[in-house]
Amino acid sequence: MITAALLGNPNVGKTTLFNYLTGSNQYIGNWPGVTVEKKEGYIENRVKIVDLPGIYALDTFSNEEKISKEFLEKGNVDVIVNIVDASSLNRNLYLTLQLKQFNKPIVLVLNMMDVANAKGIKINYEKLATKLGVTVIPISASKGIGVEEVKKLLESGNFFSPVNENDYHYTDDEKENYRFIEEVLAEVIVKEKIESTTIGEKIDLIVLNKYLAYPLFLLILYIIFMFTFSWVGQPLSDALDEYIISGIVALLENLLQNSSPWFSSLIIDGIVGGVGSVLVFLPIVMALFLGISFLEDSGYMARAAFIMDKIMRKIGLSGKAFIPFIIGFGCTVPAIMSARTLESEKDRKLTALLVPLMSCNARLPVYALFATIFFPGNESAITFSLYLLGVAIAILIGLLFKNTIFKKDEEPFIIELPEYKVPELRNLMLNTWEKGKGFLKKAGTIIFAMSVIVWFLSNFNFNGMTDMESSFLAHLGGVIAPVFKPMGYGTWQSAVALLTGLMAKEVVVSTMGVVYGLDLHNILAQQFTPIAAYSFLVYVLLYTPCISVIAVMRKEFGNKMMAFSVFYQLLLAWIVSFIVFNVSSLILG
Amino acid sequence: MSICDLKPGQCGYIQSISGNKKLVKRLMALGCIEGTPVKVKLYAPLGDPIIINFRGFDLAIRKKDAMNIQLREA
Numbered sequence: 225m226i227t228a229a230l231l232g233n234p235n236v237g238k239t240t241l242f243n244y245l246t247g248s249n250q251y252i253g254n255w256p257g258v259t260v261e262k263k264e265g266y267i268e269n270r271v272k273i274v275d276l277p278g279i280y281a282l283d284t285f286s287n288e289e290k291i292s293k294e295f296l297e298k299g300n301v302d303v304i305v306n307i308v309d310a311s312s313l314n315r316n317l318y319l320t321l322q323l324k325q326f327n328k329p330i331v332l333v334l335n336m337m338d339v340a341n342a343k344g345i346k347i348n349y350e351k352l353a354t355k356l357g358v359t360v361i362p363i364s365a366s367k368g369i370g371v372e373e374v375k376k377l378l379e380s381g382n383f384f385s386p387v388n389e390n391d392y393h394y395t396d397d398e399k400e401n402y403r404f405i406e407e408v409l410a411e412v413i414v415k416e417k418i419e420s421t422t423i424g425e426k427i428d429l430i431v432l433n434k435y436l437a438y439p440l441f442l443l444i445l446y447i448i449f450m451f452t453f454s455w456v457g458q459p460l461s462d463a464l465d466e467y468i469i470s471g472i473v474a475l476l477e478n479l480l481q482n483s484s485p486w487f488s489s490l491i492i493d494g495i496v497g498g499v500g501s502v503l504v505f506l507p508i509v510m511a512l513f514l515g516i517s518f519l520e521d522s523g524y525m526a527r528a529a530f531i532m533d534k535i536m537r538k539i540g541l542s543g544k545a546f547i548p549f550i551i552g553f554g555c556t557v558p559a560i561m562s563a564r565t566l567e568s569e570k571d572r573k574l575t576a577l578l579v580p581l582m583s584c585n586a587r588l589p590v591y592a593l594f595a596t597i598f599f600p601g602n603e604s605a606i607t608f609s610l611y612l613l614g615v616a617i618a619i620l621i622g623l624l625f626k627n628t629i630f631k632k633d634e635e636p637f638i639i640e641l642p643e644y645k646v647p648e649l650r651n652l653m654l655n656t657w658e659k660g661k662g663f664l665k666k667a668g669t670i671i672f673a674m675s676v677i678v679w680f681l682s683n684f685n686f687n688g689m690t691d692m693e694s695s696f697l698a699h700l701g702g703v704i705a706p707v708f709k710p711m712g713y714g715t716w717q718s719a720v721a722l723l724t725g726l727m728a729k730e731v732v733v734s735t736m737g738v739v740y741g742l743d744l745h746n747i748l749a750q751q752f753t754p755i756a757a758y759s760f761l762v763y764v765l766l767y768t769p770c771i772s773v774i775a776v777m778r779k780e781f782g783n784k785m786m787a788f789s790v791f792y793q794l795l796l797a798w799i800v801s802f803i804v805f806n807v808s809s810l811i812l813g
Numbered sequence: 814m815s816i817c818d819l820k821p822g823q824c825g826y827i828q829s830i831s832g833n834k835k836l837v838k839r840l841m842a843l844g845c846i847e848g849t850p851v852k853v854k855l856y857a858p859l860g861d862p863i864i865i866n867f868r869g870f871d872l873a874i875r876k877k878d879a880m881n882i883q884l885r886e887a
């Protein structure tokens with residue numbers, strides 16, 4: 225099998241080409257030890273393509289570059305497929321020159337030919353090929369033009385073997401290299417017209433305008449939120465819950481009528497209940513990611529990072545990290561996933577640690593239940609105060625972490641602002657589906673296992689199947705309960721509610737529904753004082769969001785980060801809840 | 814003078830880059846080298862970072878980092 229390494233600058237259409245070449249025949253993982261995605265794909269079992277991270281050069285000290293370099297040196301690479309932006313060859317060829325060091329055949333894929341043509345750039349392909357000693361193929365990846373040729377060439381194995389050592393001029397001096405590139409391009413490129421102000425520049429004058437930038441930014445976020453939580457995502461999610469999940473439950477109840485009660489309980493309450501409660505989030509996750517892919521592909525995301533940088537820097541993050549925080553108000557899972565797009569490892573980790581403090585959708589039912597019982601008339605104020613508390617704590621913790629565990633020099637922040645584009649539908653769909661699939665697979669496996677465990681614990685004790693009061697879970701709740709005593713809610717029921725709430729925060733409510741029975745409102749009113757109720761809500765706001773978040777954290781950052789994140793949040797929630805309870809008790813008597 | 818002394822819309826030629834080794838390497842690899850014409854396009858709404866343009870593309874950079882890009886005296 226031929227191994228091809230796919231390399232290029234960020235944003236030149238690498239992913240688009242990769243998707244065209246390999247179709248659905250791809251495997252996504254992580255490069256060992258770093259949070260950089262590793263993608264492999266196959267053409268007909270004949271060619272293996274490894275998609276390397278987008279980079280500008282090989283020697284500017286980033287993880288992405290290290291990975292690429294190591295793979296080129298040790299990965300048995302037969303051919304380098306170097307994709308470049310034909311409309312911006314000058315800078316793109318710098319990487320090409322560096323790639324020549326590896327003495328491997330290079331296929332130079334000139335992408336964005338449509339853009340180059342529109343700019344009046346004419347390129348003499350043969351001359352470029354001989355000058356650089358590479359094979360040149362012009363394509364337009366997003367339009368699917370020329371992609372077949374790339375495929376055929378790779379399958380045939382018919383690329384140039386590296387020509388003699390004198391066919392390139394890579395030195396350690398950037399100036400020399402650029403001089404060489406300019407020489408080559410002077411002979412190879414004819415530019416027909418000089419552009420005046422482009423449309424993109426005009427858009428930037430509005431989008432980055434001193435007075436309009438922030439209102440526009442908020443409007444765009446508002447639209448994406450509405451799209452996700454009101455127009456499309458949530459309704460689909462509700463429909464999924466109402467028709468499909470309920471349908472499956474009804475069907476299973478029918479099928480399992482004659483099987484033993486423990487078995488049907490395991491399947492219906494345990495597995496379908498647990499996995500189903502997570503599955504219903506799929507449309508929300510996908511809707512949100514559709515919106516985000518749209519922002520990414522259109523070129524707006526880099527602008528948002530640009531205008532938010534100064535603000536985010538105060539808590540030790542760069543502008544780009546703002547996006548995951550916004551998503552975090554919806555759902556923490558996609559928010560952590562989107563931290564992947566941040567440049568430095570430190571940013572990715574710090575963001576992932578802070579994002580769970582944004583109050584997600586799932587916590588709302590808990591606030592709603594308690595607010596109606598304990599603070600009638602002030603429900604919105606109570607709920608809003610919790611959202612604000614989350615943001616305030618995130619800022620404080622951000623400052624704390626910035627000055628302790630992430631006390632590294634600020635990385636220099638430079639980002640390229642790509643040109644605006646109308647996103648390609650195909651690309652959007654693929655991206656969104658990719659995210660949805662990941663959510664299903666990874667969260668699904670863990671949720672499945674946890675559902676079975678929780679079901680077992682709440683239905684059994686050492687004597688076999690039993691009712692909940694004497695189950696393992698009740699005993700467990702009794703053991704944990706003293707921990708919550710100083711905050712005024714030390715019953716085994718609230719302990720169990722919080723514990724099972726780790727499955728998903730809504731479960732806090734449903735568990736209470738089960739353990740307190742039908743008269744939930746009246747019993748709750750006797751179990752909590754208003755102050756205890758509020759500190760309970762503070763705990764719900766701040767403790768580890770849910771098992772899906774833990775799973776994603778592990779997938780993205782590994783066991784250590786996962787453990788740290790879980791424990792720091794448990795501790796944080798306890799401390800803040802404790803303070804809230806005792807200070808308000810003192811003041812309000 | 815440094816690139817931060819330019820107002821939006823003004824151009825200059827790069828003389829040298831100093832400071833953080835990573836920053837220097839990255840900018841140089843992007844073709845930000847002696848003699849390259851560079852233009853300041855805009856300032857962010859809060860005054861920082863700024864957008865500069867050279868070799869046909871836009872780059873956002875913090876003022877603190879951009880201070881290290883020295884321009885040729887005209």
Ligand SMILES: Nc1nc2c(ncn2[C@@H]2O[C@H](COP(=O)(O)OP(=O)(O)OP(=O)(O)O)[C@@H](O)[C@H]2O)c(=O)[nH]1
Pocket residue numbers: 232233234235236237238239240241277278335336337338339363364365366367521522645647648651
């Ligand atoms: N006009 C035009 N746009 C293209 C072409 N190829 C890709 N694009 C668009 O360019 C944008 C970036 O494409 P990607 O495939 O995400 O680029 P990438 O190199 O993988 O980017 P990174 O993942 O950031 O490294 C997308 O919006 C594509 O639709 C092309 O040939 N012509």
